[in-house]
Amino acid sequence: MARPSWVASAVLRALCCVVDVSDAPSAERQVTCRFLLSLYVMDSIGWVCFKIVQFESIIVVSAADLMSTVLFVTLLTTLETTIEIVASSLVPRCFALVEHRSDNHPGALAVFTMKAYTASTFGALLLAAALSPCLIGGAVDEQGRLQAECDVESCSCGASDEACGLEWIESNTTDSCCRHGGEEKLFCPISGSSTCLLKPAALSIVLVVSYCFLYCIMNQLGDASRQIGQANWLAAFEGTRLVVPGFASGASGGWRRAISMRRPASEDACSLHFQLLKLTWEGIAALVYIGVRESPILRFGLLVFFAAIGVASGGAMLCNGRDSASGASHFCIFFPASPPAVGVGRD
Numbered sequence: 001m002a003r004p005s006w007v008a009s010a011v012l013r014a015l016c017c018v019v020d021v022s023d024a025p026s027a028e029r030q031v032t033c034r035f036l037l038s039l040y041v042m043d044s045i046g047w048v049c050f051k052i053v054q055f056e057s058i059i060v061v062s063a064a065d066l067m068s069t070v071l072f073v074t075l076l077t078t079l080e081t082t083i084e085i086v087a088s089s090l091v092p093r094c095f096a097l098v099e100h101r102s103d104n105h106p107g108a109l110a111v112f113t114m115k116a117y118t119a120s121t122f123g124a125l126l127l128a129a130a131l132s133p134c135l136i137g138g139a140v141d142e143q144g145r146l147q148a149e150c151d152v153e154s155c156s157c158g159a160s161d162e163a164c165g166l167e168w169i170e171s172n173t174t175d176s177c178c179r180h181g182g183e184e185k186l187f188c189p190i191s192g193s194s195t196c197l198l199k200p201a202a203l204s205i206v207l208v209v210s211y212c213f214l215y216c217i218m219n220q221l222g223d224a225s226r227q228i229g230q231a232n233w234l235a236a237f238e239g240t241r242l243v244v245p246g247f248a249s250g251a252s253g254g255w256r257r258a259i260s261m262r263r264p265a266s267e268d269a270c271s272l273h274f275q276l277l278k279l280t281w282e283g284i285a286a287l288v289y290i291g292v293r294e295s296p297i298l299r300f301g302l303l304v305f306f307a308a309i310g311v312a313s314g315g316a317m318l319c320n321g322r323d324s325a326s327g328a329s330h331f332c333i334f335f336p337a338s339p340p341a342v343g344v345g346r347d
Contacts, residue, residue: 020246064200116222118314
């Protein structure tokens with residue numbers, strides 16, 4: 001069997017730096033296990049990208065005072081849940097359309113899941129490129145004036161809030177403005193105008209529609225197919241050991257071997273490590289976002305960074321080709337050609 005390219009192998013090693021497998025019976029089994037683990041990382045990358053998009057839509061609505069932030073978040077969450085339920089029911093049809101088969105072959109399900117996650121992050125990258133003037137420029141009000149987030153702890157407006165607000169717009173000499181127009185404000189206008197061609201209402205609609213299509217539909221297709229195939233994927237991990245951290249999987253001694261935790265890949269251990277993999281990636285990304293959340297440029301950079309990782313990783317693996325003998329993906333060659341049909345219905 002032809003081996004995956006060195007680029008694809010390097011991508012797999014990088015994505016499995018948190019959790020990896022060792023003691024696999026064959027090189028093919030090792031590659032298959034890493035490919036399956038990388039699906040959970042791709043899911044986390046998509047989650048990070050679209051949570052940033054979701055937060056940007058909340059910032060736009062809040063800064064322009066289009067509606068109550070609580071009401072907007074409630075409506076968006078309800079819409080997200082409803083669309084994801086519908087998207088999950090479309091998995092059998094979409095799988096048959098993309099993979100040209102109606103059975104639930106575990107390898108085909110894994111490749112379909114990778115395609116869904118890669119398409120989702122590619123959409124996030126295109127969205128970031130298209131809306132870069134709006135996302136980098138920062139929040140604006142309904143008149144298109146730039147907005148700055150108020151610092152309540154160092155509020156300097158005092159009782160004469162209206163005069164202070166106008167003075168702050170003209171001179172921008174103070175660090176904060178927590179009251180304007182007689183009300184507490186999360187954002188205050190500053191001098192300058194945005195380069196974004198979209199009004200806040202239009203921008204919020206674009207962000208919400210993109211979020212619903214790329215995340216609630218595209219990413220959910222990957223999530224649902226991953227849940228369908230997970231039971232059959234566990235067979236690939238039989239006889240292996242799960243290693244945390246993953247970069248120590250190949251160590252036979254030394255400090256990397258000493259700090260690693262190795263556990264036989266039982267069904268319970270696999271479920272635990274799958275969740276550990278997701279929580280680690282998502283937790284690190286969340287901490288980074290908290291650190292850069294006050295800078296529109298850094299928030300935009302974080303979105304582009306994770307979207308680019310998702311596109312490059314998924315593209316490297318999906319473009320790797322197929323085995324000449326069986327026609328199956330190099331990453332899923334371990335699975336038999338015709339497994340019993342469960343999970344995904346036939347037409």
